[in-house]
Amino acid sequence: MKEKVVGQRYSRQREEILRVVRETESHPTADWVYEQVRKTLPHVSLGTVYRNLNLLADEGLVQRVILDDGVVRFDGNTHHHHHFICTKTGKIYDVALPLDREVLAQFNAQTGFKATHIKIEFYGEKE
Numbered sequence: 001m002k003e004k005v006v007g008q009r010y011s012r013q014r015e016e017i018l019r020v021v022r023e024t025e026s027h028p029t030a031d032w033v034y035e036q037v038r039k040t041l042p043h044v045s046l047g048t049v050y051r052n053l054n055l056l057a058d059e060g061l062v063q064r065v066i067l068d069d070g071v072v073r074f075d076g077n078t079h080h081h082h083h084f085i086c087t088k089t090g091k092i093y094d095v096a097l098p099l100d101r102e103v104l105a106q107f108n109a110q111t112g113f114k115a116t117h118i119k120i121e122f123y124g125e126k127e
């Protein structure tokens with residue numbers, strides 16, 4: 001019986017963590033997710049949030065995003081997409097452009113590699 005209660009608590013935490021990541025387009029860090037989850041689950045620990053985010057990423061329910069600054073962020077958008085990073089504000093935007101086929105074909109033709117997918121980070125300023 002006790003195990004069941006513990007299991008329910010864990011899945012509630014996991015659901016809440018997933019909800020928070022899915023409801024934002026900000027590509028948040030674990031610390032940010034922790035601050036949000038604490039609003040509904042005040043007893044959650046930072047370690048629990050880290051662990052669950054990594055599990056969710058391993059299961060493909062969220063994506064890990066690591067950019068030039070080396071900070072690990074999480075993305076609730078699990079569809080294939082690229083990113084635009086505003087160098088002024090640091091804000092990360094999702095970019096869904098059909099670039100892949102052409103870029104892959106050129107890349108494979110010129111290098112002899114057999115790349116199957118790409119992720120592009122565009123840097124610059126948003127008007």
Ligand SMILES: [Zn+2]
Nearest residue numbers: 075077093094
């Ligand atoms: Zn994204």
